[in-house]
Amino acid sequence: MFQEIPSGLCLVLCGIIFSIGAIGAITRRNVIVIFMCIELMLNAVNLTFIASGNAFSSMDGAVFVFFIMTVAAVEAAVGLAIFVMVFRLQGTVNADEVNLLKG
């Protein structure tokens, strides 16, 4: 009763979500939306860990997801602080217009 969901189906779902996140991260120009797409890709990886851990009857997947969540939270805090700073300096959060490093 515990493993009714085939793990192949879960992995397919992870692939689809990861691709959607990657497409969004490449095509969008607003850095906050790009950031959300990256979070979506992280979530797809989390789902892969959980599905594999469930298929292997292992708990290590859950522990890894815990650490990934920690890193994602820190990344959100620091990244959004950087966005606020960039908005103060440049007046925009459009990725095409923030090109000071272009030289």
Add this chain to the structure above:
Amino acid sequence: MDAIGFKFILFMIAALVVIVSSVLMATRKNPIHSALWMIVTFFAMAIIYLLLNAQFIAVAQVMVYAGAIMMLILFVIMMVNMDKGNREETTKASWSLGKKMAAALLMVILLVELLFGALFYRMTARVGDYPADAVAAAGNAKTVGALLYGQYLFPFEVASILLLIGIVGAVVIAKRNK
């Protein structure tokens, strides 16, 4: 129950919700709408975690992602993006056709590769020490907690230091310097 099973139907519904809401998240013009669809995605994903016997991670997903991170993102969108809503379309038109085609090709290759790996991957690793019914008998959060404070104690402490550095770094970066 019957051949398909209640959990399987629930999984398919949740997977459909995840895919549709993430597509909507990636395509909405207004970043606030994107953030709200992202919250829907996170909740549906928490349901999938529940179906995969990861109750602790499901609760953490709702609290950390749908609660904390999305709230932070919504705050920053409201601080940053008030009148810049329609700046996006003006620069999007500057993408040339070749660039668009290259991006689309890259993404199709990525998707096909991921699906190929997912469909033809054979699980050959040895079976772990935590079968689902034993974990359910002991309690999921208890098992995860025993692992976190036992085998993974050092990474856990490093993660706590990382969180502290994140807090201090965010304050230092976002502080308005006189």
